[in-house]
Amino acid sequence: MAGELRWDNQVVVVTGAGGGLGKAYATFFASRGANVVVNDLGGSFKGEGGGSAAADKVVDEIRAAGGKAVANYDSVENGEAIIQTAIQNYGRIDVLINNAGILRDISFKNMKDQDWDLIMKVHVIGAYKCARAAWPYFRKQKYGRVINTSSAAGLFGSFGQCNYSAAKLSQVGFTETLAKEGLKYNILCNVIAPIAASRMTATVMPPEVLDKLKPEWVVPLVAVLTHSSNETETGSIFEAGGGHMAKLRWERAKGTILRADDTFTPAALLKKWDGVSNFSEPSYPTGPANFLELLEDAQKLPANPPAEQISFNGKVALV
Numbered sequence: 001m002a003g004e005l006r007w008d009n010q011v012v013v014v015t016g017a018g019g020g021l022g023k024a025y026a027t028f029f030a031s032r033g034a035n036v037v038v039n040d041l042g043g044s045f046k047g048e049g050g051g052s053a054a055a056d057k058v059v060d061e062i063r064a065a066g067g068k069a070v071a072n073y074d075s076v077e078n079g080e081a082i083i084q085t086a087i088q089n090y091g092r093i094d095v096l097i098n099n100a101g102i103l104r105d106i107s108f109k110n111m112k113d114q115d116w117d118l119i120m121k122v123h124v125i126g127a128y129k130c131a132r133a134a135w136p137y138f139r140k141q142k143y144g145r146v147i148n149t150s151s152a153a154g155l156f157g158s159f160g161q162c163n164y165s166a167a168k169l170s171q172v173g174f175t176e177t178l179a180k181e182g183l184k185y186n187i188l189c190n191v192i193a194p195i196a197a198s199r200m201t202a203t204v205m206p207p208e209v210l211d212k213l214k215p216e217w218v219v220p221l222v223a224v225l226t227h228s229s230n231e232t233e234t235g236s237i238f239e240a241g242g243g244h245m246a247k248l249r250w251e252r253a254k255g256t257i258l259r260a261d262d263t264f265t266p267a268a269l270l271k272k273w274d275g276v277s278n279f280s281e282p283s284y285p286t287g288p289a290n291f292l293e294l295l296e297d298a299q300k301l302p303a304n305p306p307a308e309q310i311s312f313n314g315k316v317a318l319v
């Protein structure tokens, strides 16, 4: 069909594709000509147990619809085996969707090392291992498209999800650096914070809301970003859910500068505190501030005021 984005002769690996969002991605890519590796460990949403049924079911559905797919049942912590499934069956890998995930929600006060560690293993180590195993193939063929999966919990914090939030924001830093290292080799990497009805959200959202959050509605964003016609969009963060898609970026306040000398004290900073968090003249950085230039500007300023009683957030402090 004219104008249809397709992935003919390409190989797409989707982790955690036995249900939810991963299944929606896998069935879509297969319907658009891709050879798909349907990876799923098949455990519970808390990361317990495992089995082949979840991945097999999706592969069966894809094949019944005339598509091409193979199953892989490894944990993403064993990314090498997942990527090898693509290489052994189809001889290459073009697109990696790091999607597998679990939850171990609990307040920080009650969190056990096991809750923290398991989340890190699946989300952080899992995404790393899969990308690491795919990377040499991407570099060699000078082509690769990667989607990593973050979450609103990671971007904004979420009560009871300290472990998950930490793991999910790590996907942003991971993606931004992969994007920088991959650019020269035409490896484009983006990170999404989806929201969709799945077994993960079924416990926290009412059915009438879940009805409006179809996993299929996240697919177009993932498709556009992973198609060969995307030649420039990389290192970006996107939200997608309920039909809404939006790019996110960092915002930096104009900030304040102080002369860095003996008078550079807490009092000097409090005198100019308003400027630190004043966003009336923002910039949208893709890298750190130019510290050398700022340092030079600061040295041109007069010495900072001496210590004194000063008001901070309505309280008087001796600084």
Ligand code: NAI
Residues within 6 Å of the ligand: 015, 016, 017, 018, 019, 020, 021, 022, 039, 040, 041, 042, 043, 044, 045, 047, 054, 074, 075, 076, 077, 098, 099, 100, 101, 102, 122, 126, 149, 150, 151, 152, 193, 194, 195, 196, 197, 198, 199, 200, 201
């Ligand atoms: P889901 O629970 O339906 O799907 C996750 C899949 O990953 C499951 O099929 C599970 O068996 C698989 N999996 C878990 N651990 C694995 C491992 N170690 N190795 C291989 N497969 C494993 O959940 P959903 O909602 O589809 O989540 C997909 C991704 O999107 C996850 O990374 C999740 O954290 C993220 N996400 C989802 C949101 C939502 O609203 N559904 C919100 C924000 C992020």
